[in-house]
Amino acid sequence: MGTESVPVVDRLPFRDPALPTRKRIDDLLARLTPDERLAMLHQYSPAVPRLGLGAFRTGTEALHGVAWLGPATVFPQAVGLGATWDEELVRRVAEATSIELRAFHHHRPPPVGTGATSLQAWAPVLNLLRDPRWGRNEEGYSEDPVHTARLGTAFCRGLAGEHHRFLRTAPVLKHFLAYNNENDRCVTSSGLRPRVLQEYDLAAFRPVVASGAVTGAMAAYNLVNGRPCHVTPLIETELRRWTDQELFVVSDAEAPSNLVDPEHYFEDHAESHAAALRAGIDSFTDHGQDSATPVGRLREALDRGLIDQSDVDRAVRRQLKIRFRLGEFDPELDPYATIGPEVVDCPEHRALALRAATESVVLLRNNGLLPLRSRRIALIGPLADAVCEDWYSGTLPYEVSVADGLGVAVVDGSDRVALRSRTSGELLGKTAFDVHDWGDGVLTLRSAETGRYLSLHDTSLAADQELIKSWEVRETFRLVPAGDSVLLQNVLTGRYAVVDPVTGRVGVTAETADAAEHWERELLRDGTAEALAAAASADVAVVVLGNHPLIHGRETEDREGIALPSSQDALLRAVAGVREDTVLVVMSSYPYAVDWADEHLPAVVWTSHGGQETGTALAAVLLGEADPGGRLPQTWYRGGDALPHPLDYDVIKAGWTYQYHRAAPLYPFGHGLSYAEFAFRDLVLSSGTLTPNSAVDVSVTLANTGTRAGSEVVQLYVRALNARYEAPLVRLADFRKVALAPGEVRVLHFRVATGQLAHWDVATGAFTTDPGDYELLVARSAQDVVLTAPLTVAGPAPVPRDGADRRLLAVDFDDHDGATITDATRASGDAITPAGAAATLCFRTVDLCGAVSVDVEVACATSDPGGRVEFWSGSAPLAEIPVPATGDRYSWTTVTAALPAPLEGVHDLRVVLHGDVRLAAFTFTTAG
Structure with missing residues (x-):
């Protein structure tokens, strides 16, 4: 065929695969009109037929399998994948997910008008599991940044594929940054002092981005230090600085609109959208498929001069780069274009789902009861015959429950009741209901005849839902005692059921x-009595308890505590009272305080909601057909251990995670038992001394000394001794999961570099490894140390902080009391303000020699007679500076005060803020 018959558009330079991608993007961008470019900033980027461009949509959920597109392989929740501690396994899970996503993209039609299924995969989630009460705990891998980064990198590599030019899918990291609470998430601020920012929250993202396996990131809903994440300068100053690859940064759903309402951070949407674009947001996920509203706001921003064409073009270039790498413009060269529909839930992926589910099971306690040797099992509990989907699950192609896996009957422990209206005399729903209590009086009611959930439809009720999976959960109720009757209240609306006295129809409309309506509650089956009878007639009881992923702890809702639902706890204790050999299986998205079970039961097991093969995996572990290969990815605290406030993001001062929590946990980070027996020996270091920018080679011998095969996770921790800063109790440096046959011995090798011992030095604004004494610890968990070795870091001693004629940022404190970190301006900078009446900042070992005065950079929106900043050296006052009203929280002024006498030497400085004062920085000046 001659070239004259080829459509003109196919001969344009951007269609030429021989040209460098940069030149192809330049050519295509130049051919797009300004309006076409602007339209591409929305999540639903329209087609441009005249250039042969198809529609493009950002984002398909792919956290643990392809979600929301129909049946697809469902792997364990991310926290379960975290429990595997197996990077290669996690990479393979992501690979399978991306292969299935390719199949959906090529062969499954998406919803009308949305364009092809997006190959931009919105996964993995790198937010750290700081607080086990987080509603989205199931989405993260771990409370530790090293562990999270390693698994996150593996997942990204699996999604992206190995081709040098083309991506299988384009991984997008979620959610940047410091996002770990759901309640009021769009208006709460995560306060990050520099050490926490650098050592903890950024540390989970930095290695993943630096690996080159990442193509983008999603900004988080919350604010950080008083500034919304969608306008944080950290996108440019940190995230994009870690790589020379372009990152395509997307907004979270509706977050651009949130900048005005409910956050009220900007006056109008044109201003807010312009700020987000300038801050580095390249795609606006807002107003669903209605692109007119967000694009109109951006057009207004252009017209007002808040952004210019280069801001738009920069974002469009980043999108086009992804589209080229995904093979959109070179289908004949795309190595992944031939993936067929048969890969979805194929036998290989089913086997991988089973392996992942098995490797994620954690044996928390075992006095020898497991593995089970008896087949007379009483299987009890609300999750014994259930496989749950969470919000980001795919549709289960099939499901294997624990009952299916063990091949035994189930007593779920629920009461069966009839609810009869006192007005009409009719049964609610004309059926009896099995009542499951999920805690705090929140119930689900399932028809005894059909097994379907009672659900709210507008104001009517019907027992017609096979599955609880919707953004607004309409299947939860309360039975509120009212004398000798009960009231039926829907949890979502708070309204009560009423009965029309004429028609007898039930409506959920009563506000009070x-x-x-009053309902007579008739008990038809006593669930606990049935469970006790089953336990008494068996050799062993297996009680499966935990959470439903969409009830109590989910996106938009944090848990209030970590205790098991009281009804579940009562059921467990009752069963254990009649059957001493009772195994507790916790199936959950997050940790529970199971102190009583640990003290009184012979065995406790945990699994996340493990996907389609949950029951097969659990049965294999319980029966000893597989070794429990999982280890905890986060600390399980004790029930009596008061947890810090959910919004206290200062892991150092609050005492979060294994690094800083000083009370003994119930089960520590990294904990998990095996049926095999392992011995550690011969911890050898190539050198006992490190110098700056050097490394030490570490070897340790692991032996399987038992009679059966199993796996161990060798965990290498570091610890600073006699640190001048508040150092972690221990900190994970490396880990390796190893499977050994009986009698097998393996020597494992690690390398620990000086940087792995570093902390963020607020005095220098950089990572620093202090000279001094350290320890390397080989451990089975953060608290089960088996071998230690001393390590010395050589080098000059740290010098005092230079504080004379040098601007010191208020946020660079060493310690604080009552301080809140907030934004200095809408665009950049941090400031300190009191959380209450006063705040104290501590700056240790500051050299103030020759200082005669101090300048403070302050703001105070309104006149505050008590507003002032005080400076102290130990117990000696240095200056007291009244702060004038500046008219606005972002209007800054500098106030100077003379010191009583010139200062000499090094001081431990205290800065005390009183009143509605904001302090950005201060400078001690010398006479010169």
């Missing part, structure tokens, strides 16, 4: 209990 006084107007509600």
